[in-house]
Amino acid sequence: MGEFILARPNGRKIPREDKIFGISNRAKAAIAEKGRDKVVNGTIGALLDDEGKLIVLKSVDEVYRQLAPTDYAEYAPIGGTMPFKEAVQKAAFGDHVPEGFIEAVATPGGTGSLRNTISNYSEPGDQILTSDWHWAPYNTIAGEIGRSIATFELFDADRKFNGADFAAKATELLKKQDSLVIILNTPAHNPTGYSLTLGDWGKVIETIEEGAKGGKPIVLLVDAAYIDFAGDEDEYRKFLPLLGTLPENVLSIVAYSLSKTCTLYGARCGAMICVAKTQEIADEFKRVCEFSSRGSWSNTARIAQVILSRIYSDPELLAKVDEERAGYRNMLLARGRAFSEAAAECGLEIVPFDAGFFVSVPCPDPDAVSKKLEEQDIFLVPLAKGIRVSVASIPEEACRKLPPLIKAAMA
Ligand SMILES: Cc1ncc(COP(=O)(O)O)c(C=O)c1O
Structure with missing residues (x-):
């Protein structure tokens, strides 16, 4: 049987499981089993607080x-x-x-x-x-x-x-x-x-x-x-x-x-x-x-x-929303800085980073590195040219700890 039963492929390659959601699900299962403090889930593309909860601007919610x-x-x-x-x-x-x-x-x-x-x-x-x-x-x-x-x-x-x-x-x-x-x-x-x-x-x-x-x-x-x-x-x-x-x-x-x-x-x-x-x-x-x-x-x-x-x-109201967002933005920027400083300290090359939700680490075999990290309950996203770390979803302390661990997994 081909890859599809009734559906038409129309030139598309459709994986059975979205890679990022798959890793994210394994991270969630690891957290449920071992506890949040034992697992790093750096896969999520949303801003989370240090306890791993989704940040929702209160001013918007009102x-x-x-x-x-x-x-x-x-x-x-x-x-x-x-x-x-x-x-x-x-x-x-x-x-x-x-x-x-x-x-x-x-x-x-x-x-x-x-x-x-x-x-x-x-x-x-x-x-x-x-x-x-x-x-x-x-x-x-x-x-x-x-x-x-x-x-x-x-x-x-x-x-x-x-x-x-x-x-x-x-x-x-x-x-x-x-x-x-x-x-x-x-x-x-x-x-x-x-x-x-x-x-x-x-x-x-x-x-x-x-x-x-x-x-x-x-x-x-x-x-x-x-x-x-x-x-x-x-x-x-x-x-x-x-x-x-x-x-x-x-x-x-x-x-x-x-x-x-x-x-x-x-x-x-x-x-x-x-x-x-x-x-x-x-x-x-x-x-x-x-x-x-x-x-x-x-x-x-x-x-x-x-x-x-x-x-x-x-x-x-606009000033309130801007001010509340700026507070969270500063938290996010501090996480990104913590990651890039720790990377520089341990000699881990990262792709030029300025700001935002993600940092990337170039490496020749991202899938293998990501697999090794998963064995230590560190969940990151392997891309074509490297590993993506969502600093938006992990605390500053984890951002500081990760670079030497990624470097070791690449060795
Ligand atoms: C680079 C980039 N562009 C666009 C989007 C679009 O997101 P949304 O459709 O939720 O606005 C995202 C969301 O993750 C993104 O990362």
């Missing part, structure tokens, strides 16, 4: 508790409610609004924005360009709709952003295809924690400007899922105006998510926000993306749209 039934029971318009569309632009851009024609379409998390961007701005068979270190579901999202992922090397030999490889791969794809979608996950990239500097951005913009001279459409999707956990909100938004400087055949799309920002992971809300050179291109963006939404998930849940709109209509 808004939730005051909702009326119609706030969550009623359908939302396909593209999102008007107050949400306004609020999400403020949330995503802050004081750094790019120049251009801006439209927002609500999506179920950042995932929905990625899916809608790929489906509307590439063709079946096309390759989507992103970095070699990347969030694995990009492959799934692209593969589900008949596209695939091509990669450039994120870092060069000097551990700096590899602008030259980015340019080479973008040029190569633009020669082969009629259009190009580029995904850059920054700041606080998953899985490395790298944030593009303004200098790196300069190289990206230069490459796209050069590539655009051929006249083919280019879409630059900035996956900003972790933007509010990278550091100072203002500092980390300084690159945004650059998106408004690109030529007419380039469309920038910011994929903004409420999952991490508002700790509303399960409410499935985000938005794709475009920055276009003309009103016609922005109108087209709205039209095609709303059409795609209708044909996949229809409308996005109203509940988180109402919550974000309430937060942005009340400056005092």
Whole structure:
């Protein structure tokens, strides 16, 4: 019998068990059997407190508790409610609004924005360009709709952003295809924690400007899922105006998510926000993306749209949410620092890290290293090029202890 009974493979490789969920389940079983203090579960992509409990912003939860039934029971318009569309632009851009024609379409998390961007701005068979270190579901999202992922090397030999490889791969794809979608996950990239500097951005913009001279459409999707956990909100938004400087055949799309920002992971809300050179291109963006939404998930849940709109209509409440998030962000940044300092002390090479939920350790056989660590009740995620540690889900003390143990497992 083949791999499938009734289902059609449609060119996809579908594992029987999601690798990350599988490891995470084994970690949970180990915790149930041996106790939390005996196990390190560094697999989870959500912010947990030092006791391993999900952090939910109290200020956001208070808004939730005051909702009326119609706030969550009623359908939302396909593209999102008007107050949400306004609020999400403020949330995503802050004081750094790019120049251009801006439209927002609500999506179920950042995932929905990625899916809608790929489906509307590439063709079946096309390759989507992103970095070699990347969030694995990009492959799934692209593969589900008949596209695939091509990669450039994120870092060069000097551990700096590899602008030259980015340019080479973008040029190569633009020669082969009629259009190009580029995904850059920054700041606080998953899985490395790298944030593009303004200098790196300069190289990206230069490459796209050069590539655009051929006249083919280019879409630059900035996956900003972790933007509010990278550091100072203002500092980390300084690159945004650059998106408004690109030529007419380039469309920038910011994929903004409420999952991490508002700790509303399960409410499935985000938005794709475009920055276009003309009103016609922005109108087209709205039209095609709303059409795609209708044909996949229809409308996005109203509940988180109402919550974000309430937060942005009340400056005092917004300040409370920002302040509460900043406290947890500082906790997260301290964990990341503890890990990178301990790695430097024991001579463990990590991929250049700035901030965010994850740190990555490059190694030749990630599956073997992860297996060895599991034997010591340390659960981490093996990727294609290394091991991913979720500093978001383990206490600072564990972040300090892990690097020498990972180094020993690699020996
Ligand atoms: C890099 C990256 N992009 C996008 C997302 C999208 O998450 P969501 O759909 O919950 O907004 C995630 C979530 O883990 C992520 O890590």
